[in-house]
């Protein structure tokens with residue numbers, strides 16, 4: 115059988131790094147081959163025709179050539195550039211965060227079609243949300259921190275499904291230690307045990323998990339995104355859910371994610387501005 119020398123694939127661009135004077139190594143996430151690195155020649159030259167189709171988070175149709183070490187991108191055509199998402203700092207940061215999660219959690223060269231569809235679907239949701247925010251701003255409506263509730267919830271949804279798809283499904287129905295069914299009361303949560311814990315196992319809790327916190331996590335896990343209701347969560351509940359999810363991610367990765375500090379910074383700044391009643395949110 116003759117070796118296949120070239121092949122087409124669609125891809126989401128997760129990451130770039132420079133190679134030599136004018137080339138780039140791009141990290142691609144594809145439906146059939148999963149995540150892998152490829153060389154994009156000449157894409158740092160101003161006249162490059164491929165560069166625009168290989169921007170971070172771009173969803174593109176590529177033609178690839180099999181290389182000795184890394185495959186080469188020979189042609190690229192944008193399917194969706196997610197332009198609106200790119201023009202809203204908050205949404206763009208959310209998008210980069212999802213790409214960072216995939217880059218950290220997904221091993222090279224193994225297909226994860228469910229995770230691919232999760233990422234593509236989430237970028238589309240962020241794009242639509244960014245468009246809605248842009249339109250409202252254009253119409254002179256004031257944007258508040260609560261306008262980020264939906265995208266904030268999407269990040270938690272993404273984290274939950276990503277972990278579940280790769281075999282780290284958080285335990286949310288029964289106690290992760292003694293297996294007792296969790297009741298609607300204050301329970302606990304311990305990332306190193308992979309989930310929620312009952313009050314009898316409170317000596318093993320690393321944090322408390324309120325009834326509403328557990329409810330939101332369960333709701334997200336069993337509902338497809340389009341059917342997740344528009345919840346308005348107060349700051350305490352959001353902090354609790356975020357702490358649970360980040361605790362899990364940190365446990366599995368054994369480190370923090372770079373995007374967290376920037377997402378936090380954007381949130382703190384807007385909350386401050388809103389308190390002072392000044393200026394538009396970015």
Ligand SMILES: [Zn+2]
Nearest residue numbers: 289292312315
């Ligand atoms: Zn227990």
